[in-house]
Amino acid sequence: MVEKIQRKMSESRSARWIVLLMVSLTMMCGYFLTDVLAPLKGLLIELFHWDNTDFGLFNSGYGWFNIFLLMLIFGGMVLDKLGARFTGVLSVGVMLVGIGIKYYAIGFMDPSRTVDFWFFGAQTLKAQVLAASLGYALFAVGYETIGITANKIVVRWFKGRELAFALGMNVAFARMGTFLALALPLPIAKAFGNSVSTPILFGMILLLLGFLTFLVYIVMDRRLDSERAQEGLADDERFRFRDIFSIFRIRAFWYIALLCLLFYAAVHPFVKFAVDLVVQKFGVAGEYSGLIPSLLPVGTLVLTPLFGSIYDRRGKGASMMIWGALMLVFVYAGFAIPWVDHWAAAVVLVIILGVAFSLVPSAMWPSVPKIIPEHELGTAYALIFWVQNWGLAGVPLLIGWALDKWGTLPP
Numbered sequence: 001m002v003e004k005i006q007r008k009m010s011e012s013r014s015a016r017w018i019v020l021l022m023v024s025l026t027m028m029c030g031y032f033l034t035d036v037l038a039p040l041k042g043l044l045i046e047l048f049h050w051d052n053t054d055f056g057l058f059n060s061g062y063g064w065f066n067i068f069l070l071m072l073i074f075g076g077m078v079l080d081k082l083g084a085r086f087t088g089v090l091s092v093g094v095m096l097v098g099i100g101i102k103y104y105a106i107g108f109m110d111p112s113r114t115v116d117f118w119f120f121g122a123q124t125l126k127a128q129v130l131a132a133s134l135g136y137a138l139f140a141v142g143y144e145t146i147g148i149t150a151n152k153i154v155v156r157w158f159k160g161r162e163l164a165f166a167l168g169m170n171v172a173f174a175r176m177g178t179f180l181a182l183a184l185p186l187p188i189a190k191a192f193g194n195s196v197s198t199p200i201l202f203g204m205i206l207l208l209l210g211f212l213t214f215l216v217y218i219v220m221d222r223r224l225d226s227e228r229a230q231e232g233l234a235d236d237e238r239f240r241f242r243d244i245f246s247i248f249r250i251r252a253f254w255y256i257a258l259l260c261l262l263f264y265a266a267v268h269p270f271v272k273f274a275v276d277l278v279v280q281k282f283g284v285a286g287e288y289s290g291l292i293p294s295l296l297p298v299g300t301l302v303l304t305p306l307f308g309s310i311y312d313r314r315g316k317g318a319s320m321m322i323w324g325a326l327m328l329v330f331v332y333a334g335f336a337i338p339w340v341d342h343w344a345a346a347v348v349l350v351i352i353l354g355v356a357f358s359l360v361p362s363a364m365w366p367s368v369p370k371i372i373p374e375h376e377l378g379t380a381y382a383l384i385f386w387v388q389n390w391g392l393a394g395v396p397l398l399i400g401w402a403l404d405k406w407g408t409l410p411p
């Protein structure tokens, strides 16, 4: 009996849910670290004299290597060529080095030191901001690559079964990471005498635990491979560089990539600046300011798997994405109208944003394997993330600059 269960890994329901849990925990730690500094903006300004542009620049660092050095696309190709196990370990390693640099910059560098350099003209920057941004840029390479790796793993284990629900669960874990990143860093920093670096250290320890859970996945995935090899079902179709061009020729791929760019560029920067928005526009007192933005990931925790399971049963992915996009327009119109300034309006808008932020990802990610073959999936997800990263990097920079230029309150 035991032997039968062991041999039939591919059909074991519990095996695939354990794989999902292990990989999702790794991702959750990455998501925590991505936004760990978001609630600490006030402390960065108070203790290190960062301004909005510094904060915007730091956040834009997220895309520097992924976009300009094409690291994300290479990550996708490595994934398709060398497999999810190798790519996952590499990604976590890169994340740890990047976050280590950021920890050093925030915890040990002199905040008043500046550096002069040339980049489209003479520039002077705070050395601490530059080092933290470079660390963040490196971290983001590993983090984005683990994102596409996780998607490919879930597709491998769940294709033909409850795929959208599983991808939705994976996103839900990620959102839990974002929620913890909004809720925990400030209390942790305060508990350690206003130490901005301690929450980063806490995140690094979490990521090491996430690495251990990834190792559990590796063991199970190896067994699945040997089972498939015994049954003569080994995945022998290999990715070739020219497959990129066949991905480019699929029109639906471009629609998804474009929606991904516009949608995520609107939502993720909101997470970074949301605390500021509820304080300054909706007049919410400082200590409660993290609560309203944290409703966003909490709602998506339940809704993303729910919408995913609806998608598994009924389809209609395109309609779900269209509805999500329309809701987003409504929400930002509400944020932009000056007389909509009651805290209750902020709560309602964030809840609607949460519904939109569940609808679109729960339909978008499982739509990709419907149009792209599995051996090109890593590269296809990477290309979509690459397009998306332009927005993730550019919009925070734009917001920081706009706040410094037109913000009515001092930074």
Ligand SMILES: NCCCC[C@H](N)C(=O)NCC(=O)O
Binding pocket: 034, 144, 147, 171, 174, 264, 268, 361, 385, 388
């Ligand atoms: N700060 C999180 C950025 C996540 C970017 C990533 N490329 C992604 O889109 N992941 C899927 C998701 O829905 O978060």
